[in-house]
Amino acid sequence: MKSFINHTGLVVGINRSNIDTDMIIPKQFLKSIKRTGFGANLFDELRYRDEGKPGEPCDDRPLVTDFPLNQPRYKGATILLAQENFGCGSSREHAPWALDDFGFRAILAPSFADIFYINCIKNGILPIVFNKKIINNFFSEVHKKEGYELTIDLDNQSVLTPSNAFKFSIDQFSKRCLLDGLDEIDLTLKEIDTIKAYENKHMKKVPWVFGAIK
Amino acid sequence: MIKNIQKTLYDKLWEVHLVKQRTDGSSLIYIDRHILHEVTSPQAFEGLRIANRKPWRLDMNIATPDHNISTDTKEREAGVDAIPDEVSRIQVKTLDYNCDYFGIREFRMNEMGQGIVHVMGPELGASLPGMTVVCGDSHTATHGAFGCLAHGIGTSEVEHVLATQCLVTKKMKNMRVTVTGKLGLGVTPKDVVLAIIGKIGTAGGTGYAIEFAGQVFLDMSIEGRMTVCNMAIEAGARIGMVAVDTKTIDYFKGRKFSPTGDTWDIAANYWSTLKSDENACFDSEVELSGQDILPQVTWGTSPEMVLPVNGFIPTPEDEPDPQKRQSIKQALSYMGLKGGMPITEIPVDFVFIGSCTNSRIEDMRAAALIAKGNKVANTVKQVLVVPGSQMVKAQAESEGLDKIFKDAGMDWREPGCSMCLAMNADKLGSGQHCASTSNRNFEGRQGTGGRTHLLSPSMAAAAAIAGHIIDVRKYGVQP
Structure with a gap:
């Protein structure tokens, strides 16, 4: 897993609630068997005026010029600001892969869909929950000040502005995985004896679960 | 303590x-x-x-x-x-x-x-x-x-x-959604789950495992319970569940990978214990009355944008919350609809009957019951009926359902996800309205610029015949 320790970056906002995984990466791009290359098609239907096709270059496609990601002032943004229920819908990990490939390292929103939240952590993207008031305040700052940046300090669980520090919460397991960039499978396989002991006990309790599918 | x-x-x-x-x-x-x-x-x-x-x-x-x-x-x-x-x-x-x-x-x-x-x-x-x-x-x-x-x-x-x-x-919190009483004529499990989503919203279940309970679920078939649990995620909950009862155990008897003989008895005995204790504590409780649920149709771009079939499309000006007002505006613009119009005036270009929500044998039967002896309206470009599996397909064909659909002018297809997510060739063109038994009406979900209206299989079949959204109860049969 890619680690996340500290990050300072340009902020861009998409002021919508319920941004779903189909919006983040439309279905036609899910045919890829790779984890990379989705960035050019991130928010494809919101970003381009024509219909995107997998494997085709995006450089000459007509842009929706007022979509935030297309505005020159937000070029190079690495922190995404959004509204409630960000990432709702499908479990496709292609959504965080696309955000990562585009260059986003963190997303700030009042709430996230459960599966999407987990998928972000697994890809070294930090989803941060703040209440609506703080999020709306960030939105107005981003709007007012060109080049608005935030600094994220995961160890101290803080988002820093020049004048303020906003504390956020994160579960300790995810925090450790992100800070250390741990391979979760390695971590679980360290408990191989515990799993095997459980499995033997489980096999006695529910024997029909085992061996049926051949 | x-x-x-x-x-x-x-x-x-x-x-x-x-x-x-x-x-x-x-x-x-x-x-x-x-x-x-x-x-x-x-x-x-x-x-x-x-x-x-x-x-x-x-x-x-x-x-x-x-x-x-x-x-x-x-x-x-x-x-x-x-x-x-x-x-x-x-x-x-x-x-x-x-x-x-x-x-x-x-x-x-x-x-x-x-x-x-x-x-x-x-x-x-x-x-x-x-x-x-x-x-x-x-x-x-x-x-x-x-x-x-x-x-x-x-x-x-x-x-x-x-x-x-x-x-x-991590362990989730517990939520119980109880639907009491009986469902009215023409009201299906799909209508129940859409009504639940309409009530709690698409993020209402975030962080929870939902248990669906109450008389309506006791009366519901296993296929119907699958339709409801399937869409728990559309209410924000990763997990939806219904307690085991004798219907559940009967459903699994004789299936390919089900246990047999003595092991079956042990398994069935264990399964019958799989229910919440009488006084179990839920972190959140929601209750709906089955009698109050009418056939449901979504009008917007999120499953929570849903109305009973006798409803009128909302007007942004009537919404006090600015964020919600903006969402309604955006959805109306994407869907090409006007606030205040009756939902039954929405014309239908496509109909999709299928998906992991509604492609089981009883869904096929419910749609066929409405399609039987009728013809698809000539303004409807295509009706896809996509069985959920090879086994559903074989069963439906043995009952002659494929013939009913074909005679009505519908396409009888091979099993797959199809137009639910439009990864294959089955997709909508920009601006086309689709009456769909699937689970998501997100922007572009069924094709770039496509406009999805979620509803039950019988409502979808009725829309195919009428050429617009219509109350299936007008057909006077119990789907």
């Missing part, structure tokens, strides 16, 4: 599958069934190979292609090597290759048993009551309909489950 030992169904399934509670708050739970399909598995298999790992056990995994494959009979008969779209062909072949390579049981594209993961799993008895079931698909909650702890996972977790048979997760 006396400790409350009353447990919910979710608490019980969690405890049975808890391998280890870690000190950092995360838990390791054991996974009994892992269902794989072509879209979310290739990167996980590749990860295993790169790290030189093997699946922990093979007998917990089952695979089938469903998301991406054609539903056109001629294309299907031509086989995997003839899939016209190269990217799709590679993805389906990659699943076949990975299953061969690692030794995972796969039901291939044209094999009996193939189908949409959440239709074929229960149908084969591959997922059984009391199991933990995961799949790289958010509609995995479907399997909760028969007392499973089931939810969708991402591809990193697919790899983790393959390698360790465990999932690192």
